[in-house]
Amino acid sequence: MTTPKKRKIASECRKFQTRWENEYFFMEVRGKCVCLICNESVAVLKEYNVRRHYETKHQTYMSYTGVEREQKVKQMTASLLAQQQYFSRAKKTQENATIASYEVAQLIAQHGKAFSDGEFVKQCFTKVAGIMYPEKSQEFDSVSLSRNTVVQRIASFEVAQLIAQHGKAFSDGEFIKQCLTKVAGIMCPEKSQEFDSVSLSRNTVVRRIEDLSANIKHQLADKTCVFDFYSIACDESTDATGTAQLLIFLRGVDNNFCITEELLDLTSLNTTTTGKDIFEAASNAIDKIGLKWDKLCGVTMDGAPAMTGQCKGMASMVCTKVQESGGEALKMHCIIHQEALCAKTVQLNDVMNTVVKTVNIIRVQAHYHREFQAFLTDIDAEYGDLLYHSEVCWLSHGSVLRRFYSLRSEINQFLKEKDRPLHELSDPLWLADLAFLVDLTEHLNTLNKNLQGKDQLIPQLHAHMKAFCVKLRLFEAQLHTFNVAHFPTPSEIRSAFPKVDLSGKKGKYVSVITSLLTEFSQRFQDFSTIENDIKLFVTPFMINAEKVEESLQLELIEMQCDYSLKNQHQLLSLPDFYRSLEEAKFPLMRRHTKRMMSLFGSTYICEQTFSLMMLIKSRLRTKITNDHLCVILCILTTKLIPDLPAILQAKAQLHCSH
Template identity: 45%
Template sequence: MAKRKVDTENRGFQTRWESEYMFTKVAGKPVCLLCGESVAVLKEYNLRRHYETKHADKNKNMDMEQRLQKAEELKRGLKSRQALFKKAKSQGQAAVKASFILAEEIAKSARPFTEGDFIKNCMIKVCDEVCPEKRQLFLNVSLSRNTIAERVDQLSINLKEQLVKKGKDFIAYSLAVDESTDISDIAQLSIFIRGVDSNLSVTEEFLALRPMHGTTTGHDLYEEVSRCVNEMELPWEKLVGLTTDGAPAMCGHRSGLVAKIREKMQEENATGELTAYHCIIHQEALCGKALKMEHVMSIITRTVNFIRAKGLNHRQFKAFLTELETEHGDLPYHTEVRWLSQGKVLQRCFELREEICLFLDSKGKDTTQLRDEMFV
């Protein structure tokens, strides 16, 4: 004989049970108004047994009208407690959400996690002036250093999970890899990904930053990239492009990263051809080194240094530009290390060439070269 299922009997809660047994229905289950216990099966026998076993002696002298009145009072009390619990739960969820939002802003601005305490103090002071009755809501927002660190870690995990989910829909993806040493002499391997799905929606994300405490040979780089690809559950046969710099460990024909990944794709029976690219930023750097710009940069550098090196000249030049109401209010420095600043310096000097000549004339400096048409 098959076992009878209670949920298929369509048992309903009867209103008379509220006054007879002091029970009410909460979320589909009968709950005792006197002790708060719930009964698993919605059956009159179970309700009556519970009432007679635990509460009959206390309420035996009450008539039906008194029972109805007491049941209504208990129901109102239960509803108020439920409303209070829902409100507290809602406020708690809002406090947690606010904590995540502020943790994200702190992480985006690269500020220390201890900034959370400072932000909370500012929030409370503003609250005391604007809405003091809601002070407790702001106090409930946890922004301690450990909380912010935990929130940032959870955000990172969530972003990784989203990227893994997106990666499953990629029909093709490419990687960009670069290795550089930080201020503590630890090699950091940065990996970027660009993937496209069947709807031609392109996703570009920073995939991973892997510290390398030992050697940085082509095999070491390959091991880190391979581990990252496997963790993200990316299929090797869908890898179509790899961008690196010109280092031998990256581009070596036998033991470089590109060669190792091509061997891996052959092992995985990938039919597509891996296209290796040279990083465009490194190409621009090489072009900047190859260009013969000394005949221009020597004059511009000498001019900028005259204005920026001495505090008095710099202050006077800025005041001079303010007086003339020019579009730019200052000149940028140029250094060999920051080679990208070379174009910015040249462009700014070209746009302020008349003002620079006037300022140098006031200082008794020769501006013949700066005014030469061929030089300009």
């Protein structure tokens, strides 16, 4: 018996009939018959199936007839097409974004740029797209790059600002333009010519950055006119070419208790760096911007003799000039620098010398170093290498010791294999000293990190320092009975060598803590001098009125007896609280607060800026002029926003490269 052949739908040549749109509300989408009402599709292009779907599920639509029915079909068809185009556009946008990402990645590789420059490039073309075509900016932002004349000029300024903020070379403008042109050619090819008109040549970028810096300086000059008090922080260091650079930062407070902290100047000291040279540079910077000397209330510097000298030091000369102008200024030694000097007094040189010597043995010889790294990788050690010790790095001691302690077993095994055993690593008494030093330097590093950071006021820094002194007294008392509750690393050694009595070390450890506490007590005299002023600023309702200046006593008593002010002090931040005080009733208290808020407690902002300077003026970029270095740092460190419309208005020409 012959088996009947199965019907093949494909062979029946069934096609969609145009009349089905009006009769059954169906349309053809990519070879499928789709219902305009419910968006369901019919599996087989057969009128019977289409009619059955319509009559069983959408009988209510039979009421539409004539012109009304035709309009309904057109409306529903347009709606379905709009939905499909939305998803197809989204898919196309994502495809373009991926292609653009590959194109820019290729340019990054071709120009030998760091992988992390992708994010910088993305910021640039997102800025440009946001200015030239705001409606397209979201599509530009979707490009993944992780690790008209006036408009074009603004776009050029924005990119120049980003170049300065990231410390990039001026010539990187052309690289950015290539990236922009590539991305625009893919994302919106019809607009690529207009993107190409954005001028980003080296000379244009230089002019843009100079204009941006000049505008920031102009804004700063306007702000200084309303300062009630200000202070400066100064530090000097050498750049990659050996030129001495003096950084001067300014912190000012206005009548509304708003703080402005900006770079005042970067001055190159091409000959000598005496106190007089530094003073003249600082004096010129202050006079140039139009600040009044009688409003200068503090100068903060590091411990260099040229800065701190009693007679010929820069700080003394500044204070003398302020006094001659009718004001009074405080000399402040950077609190972080003083803490670092205290940390150097920890007398466990036998431990530190052994650690540094061992690290040098392993790292100085290239083949030893490679073998040690391979050894650590093979045994899956916690770390992949040892750290070099640096005297000038604030946190180096603690980091080197912690890494050495964590890898002590691996170091011991490696050196034994090289027939250069380190016997100290088998001595529990030496290991106990190492463990104690590890924990002590970590306590010091924690303090150092707390003292770092921008915008910290004197009371915050003073509180960290006072708290550490209290901790040292606690450590001293506990170590008398060999209580190592706050020194967990020696406890590990005690557990590893239970038969060894380590309590004999307590005298040595107590002596180290006592010496450190004495050093902390002797230093920070500049902070101790103004301790009552700090208490008055932070806790005006808790300080005894007899302990403050006589000129402030009556206002302080008036304040302390006002319960509503006491409640406000608990609810508001310090600037907000003093801002709320009546100026006519508490003028001297408000004046005292402005002085305290304007003081720099450290030169951290200078140290941070020097780090940025070394990245900008590196050994590969030594020809950058001192003026250009200054304008870049001005843009890089500022919190002010350049006024681009004002810059454009000041320009006589509207050519895109001027």
